Amino acid sequence: DGGITQSPKYLFRKEGQNVTLSCEQNLNHDAMYWYRQDPGQGLRLIYYSQIVNDFQKGDIAEGYSVSREKKESFPLTVTSAQKNPTAFYLCASSISTGGGGELFFGEGSRLTVL
Amino acid sequence: KNQVEQSPQSLIILEGKNCTLQCNYTVSPFSNLRWYKQDTGRGPVSLTIMTFSENTKSNGRYTATLDADTKQSSLHITASQLSDSASYICVVSRPGNTPLVFGKGTRLSVIA
Numbered sequence: 100d101g102g103i104t105q106s107p108k109y110l111f112r113k114e115g116q117n118v119t120l121s122c123e124q125n126l127n128h129d130a131m132y133w134y135r136q137d138p139g140q141g142l143r144l145i146y147y148s149q150i151v152n153d154f155q156k157g158d159i160a161e162g163y164s165v166s167r168e169k170k171e172s173f174p175l176t177v178t179s180a181q182k183n184p185t186a187f188y189l190c191a192s193s194i195s196t197g198g199g200g201e202l203f204f205g206e207g208s209r210l211t212v213l
Numbered sequence: 214k215n216q217v218e219q220s221p222q223s224l225i226i227l228e229g230k231n232c233t234l235q236c237n238y239t240v241s242p243f244s245n246l247r248w249y250k251q252d253t254g255r256g257p258v259s260l261t262i263m264t265f266s267e268n269t270k271s272n273g274r275y276t277a278t279l280d281a282d283t284k285q286s287s288l289h290i291t292a293s294q295l296s297d298s299a300s301y302i303c304v305v306s307r308p309g310n311t312p313l314v315f316g317k318g319t320r321l322s323v324i325a
Contacts, residue, residue, distance in 0.1 A: 103256075141217070141302070141315035142257075149310065157312065189256055199244040199306025199313065204256030 101126045105190050105205035112177075112184070112212050120175045120208045122190035128203070130196040131173035135159060136187040136207075145188075148173055149196050177210060185212045215240040217305050217316035225322045230293055234319045236286040236303035244306040248277055248288050251300045251318070260288070260301075293323045 103124045112118045124131065130149050134142040144157030148167040162181025167173055173192075177184045187209050191202040217238045226232050238246070245264045249257035261272045263279040263286060270277050274297075276289045290297055303316040 139222075139317065141317040143315075144312055147312075187254075191256070196310045197308075199247070199262075201247070201259045201262070202249075202257070202304075202313070204258070206256050207254065209254075 103190060103192055103203055103205035105188075105208050107208060108206065110208060110210045112210060114212055115179045117176055117178050118210065120177070120188055120190075120210070122173045122175065122205060123171055124173075124190075124192045124203070125171060126192055126203060127170070128192035128194055129170070130193045130200075131167070132191045132193075132202070133157075133163070133165065133173070133175045134189045134191065136189055142189065145175065147196065184210055186210060215305075215307075215314050217303050217314050219301075219303050219316035219319050221319060222317070223320040223322070225324060226293055228293060228295055228323050228325050231289065231291050232293060232321065233290075234288045234301050234321070236288070236316055238284050238286070238303070238305045238314070238316075240284075240305040240307060240314050242307055243281065243284075244308045246279060246286050247304045247306075248275075248286075249302040249304060251302060253299070257302055290321075293321075295323050295325065297321060298323045 106121045132147040133145040146165040148154035164176045190205040193200040220235045248260045251257040261277045274291045300318040302318040
């Protein structure tokens, strides 16, 4: 079945460590996104990518990095520079970034910093 | 400033009852508005999309309305079920490659 797969579902990290969250889609979508979700807040955009080998910063990109080497994959690295990384991270894709197309979300990755 | 405000923040209703969730936005220009349902610990799923010319759209027991003049939308849930317990997120898009604007969501709890 087509969809978006995020892994791991749960991740624990010690302070000072970098971690990478995986996001793979087989929907043949051009656009992919990473959002962060905190309790009581709306989804906030971290990074997005419209095509392979290109990506743009969202509203809260500091302390995060991404790559888009393949159309299907858009991993997110949470670096030690991110001051408050404990959150629920959601990856999404859409046919394109324009026009408000439907976002298809993964099941999320919950990161906890110990 | 482009914003989406949802109310109430949370809501508890008895199984079988109806409820209405509100979404007010200041986003301009406007392309479309979507309602997403997010079960706890999972990713959001699109319920319905409203474009400028649409006033009402139904998806099973879910009915969304849009008043583009007053920039208000509502999501009405009929004959609620326990499985309706979730967060409902209103998302507004603008034309072109501009980021979506998300509301903070309404957390609905349906109890027996």
